[in-house]
Amino acid sequence: MTLIMYERVGADGRRPSPFSWRIRYALALKGIEPEFRHVRFADVETIRGLSGQHFVPIVTDGDRVIHDSWNIACYLEDRFSDRPSLFAGAGGRGLARLVNHWSDNTLGAAIRRLIAADFILCLDPGDRAYYRSSREAAFGSTLEEYCADRPRWLAEFAAVIAPLERTLAEQAYLTGTSPGYADYIVFSVFQYARLGCPDEFLDEGTALWKWRTGLVQAFDGDRRDALAMRPAQ
């Protein structure tokens, strides 16, 4: 039975969703090649019909429909428990959940302040009006106003990533000596930044930069990298 992964696709086949990236890496660690099906922002009703909610990624495994990236990761871990582990033990699973919430809120919010105004250009042209109107309603400002005070948001980003840099200066991966799902969660937010904005936010040669570079190249890196690079406008 082939698993099917529904994921958002942007301009020129790019993958704008951090939630897709972490599941793509989790599937690759498990050695699973799913069938990928693409959805756009405008496909809300299709997604809702499949899963009862409107977020992707969604993974189906026969009759099972799993949504929410954390649920998908746990499903893959338990369903394919004989394959390499995403969590490396019960403690790794527990703390990966904290890393997940921290990444989506603290780290993701810090990066969104840097890229939200540029990010629209990596979306399919047909999705851009939806992105602008939904995000501007959520932010209570235009995308450009949301990102305007760049020195402030760069300083906040530097403070947020400091614990990552300290940890990766001491060990190869957040999960320890080999990468795990917590690495993919954090990495996925940096993929979102790479795709969403032409600026480089990490200093070359730092431990965090080296870690990200290694993960970009993992699992058939060149092909994956093409999906993460910002398209020429």
Next chain:
Amino acid sequence: MTLIMYERVGADGRRPSPFSWRIRYALALKGIEPEFRHVRFADVETIRGLSGQHFVPIVTDGDRVIHDSWNIACYLEDRFSDRPSLFAGAGGRGLARLVNHWSDNTLGAAIRRLIAADFILCLDPGDRAYYRSSREAAFGSTLEEYCADRPRWLAEFAAVIAPLERTLAEQAYLTGTSPGYADYIVFSVFQYARLGCPDEFLDEGTALWKWRTGLVQAFDGDRRDALAMRPAQ
């Protein structure tokens, strides 16, 4: 061979150091009762003579002298590997290191903005001048100026702890279904806040409040709690 733990002691026998709290809990989880020896801020030279550096806690195990709380935790885990685990697997150890850096920098810094001006009163009177001069030099301001913009620092604290609340609303401990060293690290920073300031920073009934309350009561809770409560001034 009895292990010896050197730790900072404050006014009326209180324990002001978050680094001591996390090691006290780690020892208790391992079922180890060390001999405790007390040091004050002014005992810098004694500590340096023992360990070549001036921070406590320090743990000795026969001829071995281990300093830095993370190193002590890893030493205890490996030396007493037949006892309950502090990390619950390799992934738990890897991510606990990230939690450690996040707690000491991000969480600790947010709490320090709330308590630094009050904290001096939980120290032994003989240590207060040293605390004030060393901290004011580090902060570049008086303790009172450092904490002055309270609405700002309360809002920052609320944002910092949000991932903890979300995680603990879903699972009993950060490490998963049972507490681990990552729980003790984070808890130790809240002990430091409880001791350092009469204000309560957690809302009663939240998942984080319940988790902290449970950990206060763990391991002979009443006796430990007395060491963590702010003394009457």
